Amino acid sequence: MRAVFDSGAEHTFDLVVGADGIHSRTRALAFGPEERHVRYLGAHYAIATLPEDGPPLPAPAPAPGGPLVALMRSTPGRTAVYGGTSAMFVFAADPPPAGRADDADRRRLLAAAFANAAEPVADLVERALRADDLFVDSISRVQMPSYTRGRVALLGDAAFGNTLAGFGTGLAVIGAACVLAGELAAADGDHTAAFARCGALMRRHAAPARTGNASTFLAPSTAMGLWLRERMFASPRLTRLLLKSTDAFATAGELPDYPRPAPRP
Numbered sequence: 001m002r003a004v005f006d007s008g009a010e011h012t013f014d015l016v017v018g019a020d021g022i023h024s025r026t027r028a029l030a031f032g033p034e035e036r037h038v039r040y041l042g043a044h045y046a047i048a049t050l051p052e053d054g055p056p057l058p059a060p061a062p063a064p065g066g067p068l069v070a071l072m073r074s075t076p077g078r079t080a081v082y083g084g085t086s087a088m089f090v091f092a093a094d095p096p097p098a099g100r101a102d103d104a105d106r107r108r109l110l111a112a113a114f115a116n117a118a119e120p121v122a123d124l125v126e127r128a129l130r131a132d133d134l135f136v137d138s139i140s141r142v143q144m145p146s147y148t149r150g151r152v153a154l155l156g157d158a159a160f161g162n163t164l165a166g167f168g169t170g171l172a173v174i175g176a177a178c179v180l181a182g183e184l185a186a187a188d189g190d191h192t193a194a195f196a197r198c199g200a201l202m203r204r205h206a207a208p209a210r211t212g213n214a215s216t217f218l219a220p221s222t223a224m225g226l227w228l229r230e231r232m233f234a235s236p237r238l239t240r241l242l243l244k245s246t247d248a249f250a251t252a253g254e255l256p257d258y259p260r261p262a263p264r265p
């Protein structure tokens with residue numbers, strides 16, 4: 001594979017692995033445009049470290065009886081969480097325009113979604129919009145018929161991302177460090193055999209990432225959905241169960257026990 005970098009440098013590689021996240025440029029180059037592989041799930045999220053100017057913000061507090069310590073305010077389709085220095089927002093929004101929305105578009109989405117919010121959420125949003133590190137992105141799910149093409153393989157969110165589903169890191173590490181590396185070593189460098197095995201294993205292992213939409217839980221669209229979510233967060237047992245089950249999505253499946261590769265001469 002010949003790769004040309006932005007700097008103009010050119011290099012030749014045996015294999016190219018795209019582990020460049022849910023908006024993977026490698027995927028776009030090798031498999032086609034993002035719209036073909038990434039489905040928008042109806043909501044965005046935003047994260048920011050809030051400027052500490054202005055009147056002090058309310059202190060985060062434990063949810064009644066629950067293990068989470070945060071200030072959380074929700075109305076249907078919108079949730080704001082403040083954890084002490086940073087805030088996160090999840091909000092329903094129209095799909096981004098075809099192609100990538102720019103930073104200003106995303107800031108506008110956040111401002112519009114919380115335009116009529118009451119305090120303290122209005123203050124959180126106002127500070128977030130002034131934060132140096134405000135990050136806003138869509139909540140989306142990647143749906144790929146195959147994770148490999150020729151000598152290119154996709155891993156992690158580029159291949160099976162599902163924003164905020166709670167197990168993406170586990171899947172990314174298992175796919176990269178374990179399955180792809182293990183299969184390449186087991187196939188003695190025969191990438192065709194290794195990619196086929198890796199693809200089949202990860203398709204099974206990453207199955208939970210191909211369904212589900214975290215925004216329906218994080219920012220439920222109905223009052224009933226919100227009520228149920230609050231009840232769950234108020235219960236330490238149910239909250240622990242939820243966290244355990246999302247962990248299990250990444251870690252519970254059976255994987256081959258790959259031998260440690262021989263040291264290189």
Ligand SMILES: Cc1cc2nc3c(=O)[nH]c(=O)nc-3n(C[C@H](O)[C@H](O)[C@H](O)COP(=O)(O)OP(=O)(O)OC[C@H]3O[C@@H](n4cnc5c(N)ncnc54)[C@H](O)[C@@H]3O)c2cc1C
Binds near residue numbers: 020021047163166
């Ligand atoms: C707010 C939030 C909370 C989350 N919480 C959890 C959680 O609790 N548990 C969990 O398991 N997962 C969680 N996730 C998901 C997790 O972060 C991802 O699934 C995981 O990081 C995917 O790893 P990745 O290596 O595939 O992609 P990424 O972590 O997105 O890494 C991709 C890397 O590629 C780089 N890159 C992109 N394009 C280029 C380019 N053109 N050139 C060079 N470099 C490039 C990026 O800078 C980045 O460093 C969360 C995600 C978010 C957004």
